[in-house]
Amino acid sequence: MSILGEYQLGRKIGSGGDGIVVEIIHLQSRQKLACKIIPSKSVKQEEIEIWRDLSGHPNVLGLRNVHRHKGKFYMMTDLCEGGDLCSYLINHANAPLSHQNAACIIKSLMEALQHCHGMGVVHRDVKLDNILLNSQTNFSDIKLGDFGLAAPFSQGELLYHDVGTLQYVAPEVLLWEGYSKEVDIWSAGIVLFCLLTGCFLYDSGDSEDIREQIKTANTQLDIDEDVGIPSQAKDLLKGMLNKNVKERFTTNQILCHPWILENTSRHG
């Protein structure tokens, strides 16, 4: 009998380009999990291997089990009851996140990325939709999920494949300069900008326009003009959204940044 018989399928909790995510309940233990169901042809074996290797870190979505059945992959993961950060922001558009909560998210995201990068993996799709909340009250308890675009990298070697989600993509990807793990820091900078302002950095709905803005715009200027951001947070944003890859902040620099330290001191 298929292992799937041990689970009860529940409500749909998400969907993406290739498949859906549903809640499942393990019949014997009554434990709830999430299950990403994708056509087998859309899953790279590499994604599963990378995800398995990274699982176990408190800020990485844990992959529990993978099952192949009738042309589909069933990827069972821990369930994050708080949903994804994008949905959270949309549902709480009238009550922006406090700086303490935003800093807790970025700190935990940096810990997840430090783990991925330390294991030689660049995520390449860091964005609000792929950051999951275990609860809607503890913003340190986030999990980085969706390793569908993750890739191995090695020191001194560059990647060239143009992937990611346009709003979050780093300039070096679009400029075909070759890129590495620093692209995840840029994307995390876009996440931070969204958390602080409730907006995206680019003010256009047209993708060609956004591409041009990413390649040419002086994002420092956009940040300077944004009056609602305190100077320490702006300094962090500028470090994360530095177009010069060599000068872009590292995960360590971000974790030690005064804005992160001050805003997370009472929040673990």
Ligand SMILES: Nc1ncnc2c1ncn2[C@@H]1O[C@H](COP(=O)(O)OP(=O)(O)O)[C@@H](O)[C@H]1O
């Ligand atoms: N473990 C989980 N707990 C809660 N929600 C989840 C979980 N995994 C995925 N989701 C929801 O499903 C959406 C799509 O999942 P994701 O793994 O990002 O797939 P895709 O590759 O299709 O983007 C997420 O943005 C989120 O809303």
Ligand SMILES: [Mg+2]
């Ligand atoms: Mg996703």
